Amino acid sequence: MNLTNGEFTVELNGISHWVKIEGIENNTIPIVILHGGPGGNHYVFERTAGHSLSRTRTIVYYEQRGCGRSAMPESENDYTLDLLIQDFIELKKWLGADKVDLLGYSFGGELALEIAYAIPNEINQMILSAPSLIDTDIQKMIQITGFMTIADKNLYSMISKLQQEGLSIEDLYNRIWAIVEPETVDLLLFENQEIAKENRAMWKESKLINTGLMMNSLQNNPAKTPLIFRLEEIKTHTLIITGVFDRNTGLPISKIIHKHLKNSSLVLFEKSAHFPDLEETEGFIEKINEFLRDN
Structure with missing residues (x-):
């Protein structure tokens, strides 16, 4: 080597x-x-x-x-x-x-x-x-639950309404990801939101998608x-x-x-x-x- x-x-x-x-x-x-x-x-x-x-x-x-x-x-x-x-x-x-x-x-x-x-x-x-x-559906369910635990009243209400539509786990998962804002994703991914901001700034700096x-x-x-x-x-x-x-x-x-x-x-x-x-x-x-x- x-x-x-x-x-x-x-x-x-x-x-x-x-x-x-x-x-x-x-x-x-x-x-x-x-x-x-x-x-x-x-x-x-x-x-x-x-x-x-x-x-x-x-x-x-x-x-x-x-x-x-x-x-x-x-x-x-x-x-x-x-x-x-x-x-x-x-x-x-x-x-x-x-x-x-x-x-x-x-x-x-x-x-x-x-x-x-x-x-x-x-x-x-x-x-x-x-x-x-x-x-696995396990991971999708973890993320769905995760969004509900950090959601404000508006997002929680939107997710609850989606659940009432009888969607499959995959469809519910995809619909939730389609409506969440970047700030909500940061709340999902990070406990410390100052570090979340630093991470997002580096994402932007990288210009990589x-x-x-x-x-x-x-x-x-x-x-x-x-x-x-x-x-x-x-x-x-x-x-x-x-x-x-x-x-x-x-x-x-x-x-x-x-x-x-x-x-x-x-x-x-x-x-x-x-x-x-x-x-x-x-x-x-x-x-x-x-x-x-x-x-």
């Missing part, structure tokens, strides 16, 4: 991917960071928790196909899990690493689990921060066997980090994953919602370093 710090454009399965390496001087097993969304990017993480983590570990960022600073595939359907896993395998070959650690946040946590399931012998250890299970194409493709091309039924087959040593106020993927999702991953531990952050990396950055970095150092 002959890595250098810096930003790179790397061709993976015919698509140019943005890759950034930090902390090579630490000479550790690389931690590959997997962003959320689906369809997000690393702009905020690389300027906050990721930069702090690079002081002690070798960090590899890459933005998934069609996300952030990476190029888009030709077809709007070319965002399947199989393709995302193949991209990762190509990235790992480019790195020249026998094994890597994974740190996935939100959907990135779910992708990390899929990667560890697909190539278990090539993954050393894994950290999941507020992981998702996007192909989520096209929604990856989410659509993943929903239209689900795995033959949902991940929730394959979790027990994943043996990778795993740390799960979750904020107790997470109204997006939620504590129930993390507990389900922890229950089925026999080689896992769960750490709760008492002042955080969906982003403990932003709301409790110092503790977040400390727990990760402790986990990687002790194992």
